[in-house]
Amino acid sequence: MIKIRNRRELCSHGDIESRKIVLDIAEKTLNQLDSYQRIKSISHMEGSILHIGNRSWDLSKKRHVYLLGAGKACNHMAMAVDEILGDYLTKGIIIVKISEETDVFRHTDVYVGGHPLPNQAGYEACLKILDLVDQAGPEDLFICTISGGSSALMSCPIEGISLEAEISTTDVMLKSGANIYEVNAIRRHISAMNGGMLAKRIENTGAELIGFGISDAVGTPATKDIGIPYKQYASTPIGPDKTTLEDARNVIKKYNVADRLPKTVVDYLMNAGPDKETPKEFPNNTYYLLNTLPDSCILAKQAAEAMGLRAMILTSFLEGESKDAGTFFASVAREIMTYGNPISPPAVILSSGEVTTQILDNSSITGHGGPSQELTASFALLASKAKGACMFSIDSEGTDGTTPVAGGITDSTSCKTALEKNVDIPAALRGHSCYEALREIGDAVFTGNTGTNLCDLNILYVPDIKTQP
Incomplete structure (x- = not known):
């Protein structure tokens, strides 16, 4: 059963090979969790x-x-x-x-x-x-x-x-x-x-x-x-x-x-x-x-390793502010790519948990969104410094926050795409309207019901740019 229904759109732009790897891992994981x-x-x-x-x-x-x-x-x-x-x-x-x-x-x-x-x-x-x-x-x-x-x-x-x-x-x-x-x-x-x-x-x-x-x-x-x-x-x-x-x-x-x-x-x-x-x-x-909750990371690790990739489960206890988590994962991608820590590239970093979004004033909301979409939007802001890095984050049951999508996928080209389409990602994060922003740049992940419910599934892929042509 196909879980990620808009895969073709998601793989039509950006760091395509990195996206395919991340989506393959996610697809296999969601099917085993059904x-x-x-x-x-x-x-x-x-x-x-x-x-x-x-x-x-x-x-x-x-x-x-x-x-x-x-x-x-x-x-x-x-x-x-x-x-x-x-x-x-x-x-x-x-x-x-x-x-x-x-x-x-x-x-x-x-x-x-x-x-x-x-x-x-x-x-x-x-x-x-x-x-x-x-x-x-x-x-x-x-x-x-x-x-x-x-x-x-x-x-x-x-x-x-x-x-x-x-x-x-x-x-x-x-x-x-x-x-x-x-x-x-x-x-x-x-x-x-x-x-x-x-x-x-x-x-x-x-x-x-x-x-x-x-x-x-x-x-x-x-x-x-x-x-x-x-x-x-x-x-x-x-x-x-x-x-x-x-x-x-x-x-x-x-x-x-x-x-x-x-x-x-x-x-x-x-x-x-x-x-x-x-x-x-x-x-x-x-x-x-x-x-x-740990099952999703364990199965994703097995899927990545079956594809011949090094994979590490970073944590199944991820909590805190979603946009901060996105910034953190972008930093991890840069560390892996530059110094090979905590694992040498090409590598997959996996995590699960439940990040949240604090909204103290409803008047600040300018659109729709959810924690996974904020995580990937935030990742995009720094990912341009890690060529080929790709971040996938979804609410594993299929709907993230107040939106009909499961989450998002962004990579090192997403900010450039956003600028070309006049999409202001920092403003979207401030206004909690990342759904509209990601949808506009083609980075919102749609699954429908997946048959599981294990909070957030986060997959980060970091290629080895030294071996790429």
Whole structure:
């Protein structure tokens, strides 16, 4: 399956050979990460028996089998489960970010929620999910497919907090400079779904829960045998929550957002008692972890080495301001090209994580963009000093920030191209409008849904200019 849909345009200009190398690595990596294939590789039906890895369930002994899901990779995850279960699936309800024409479901209703900001459609879908859960009993089975983005897509604020307040809270926190763990500490504690609250609701019915998840949390170890249930599963609507009410209160103070958040949210979080804490364990649930953040770098390294290239994983813990990361990678490219540190060229430098963009004043926004696009735009400003260097950065699920593209790819010629087309990259960075800038110079990467969700995937290629003609 082709993941990078506008490859021809991306390879029509600039440092073409460098671009081809980077895009080849990205294409191979995204195909191996696709959650549809990951679930199909460990799951199948044999008569009425559902086999998942080293476990099995007799579905003929279940009254109902339900599929619930949310997330930016949920399309592919849920399609696999819907296909595997066939007529054993009673009903499915999932909430996705983008519905594609290639999505095929037989027994599953699909709703398009809001991301990064929640919306009314996602909220209404959550009410349908909760109604379905409340009708369940001990003889029922829930199979849940959850990936990153579920906190926004599966939006259902607790009583006393409006949907508008939850939307405003998400908007403020995403622009505050807080990392995703800190953002989640707040929004999980005002949700009737997230932070394990959906799992708690299912647990209260006596029904069984099987969860498939993708972890986009920075610091989660690489996966090993994905067919073995994962004991440390946490931090989704269907797993135990590691954040606490005290964490949420500390985040409000750390980023000084008490006067910018809705009063109902601040009052609730500051005064909620221990009985309002999110659940911390679900010992009876079975979880399978399909992918984690380091997996993308590991697979990309394998792809690069199979192409005969030296490759190094710099970090899978990348965080901080996106434009600063772009400047850093341009500096790394120059160091490799000039001195052969930390690896001699030609070389591929890989990283993953979740960079962010701080926006304290919405009036400064002049267009659209996202962290990966800002990273590659910033890289372009210094890349002219590293001939042939090419930087690729995407949000691996397929949409970066508020845009329909996954991210960007720039190289040592991108600034020159921008000048020729009267595109002001520094102004685009200041106005957080890198989508318009990259699209104009033909450097915006379009994938659509990729079937995974592992935050940022960054690939830097540095050629050996001494061996080039």
